[in-house]
Amino acid sequence: MTDLEELKQRVQKLQSRAATAKTQLHDLAECLPNYWTEIVAVAEKTFDAFAQLDAAKRELAASENSR
Known part of the structure; x- marks a missing residue:
């Protein structure tokens, strides 16, 4: 599997x-x-998930643009 395919799968x-x-x-x-009382924990988990997704999407876009 290529790096690009792995990155797409990660996204x-x-x-x-x-x-x-x-x-x-x-x-x-x-x-x-x-x-x-669970608001902060759930919100932090959601924030982290979307931050990781955003970073992976940016990495994927950069990888696709460099091809």
Whole structure:
């Protein structure tokens, strides 16, 4: 598998992880005020997932542009 293919696969996995985190944050928001103590942890997890996804997408774009 080439580096580009591996990077595309990584982006797909991170997209899935980010979507799951977004759903968890949304579900938590719907349950408020219950579970309000979990907001920070779930929000940080969601933020991290999207930050990793953004970095991987930028890396993929740079890799594709250098071809």
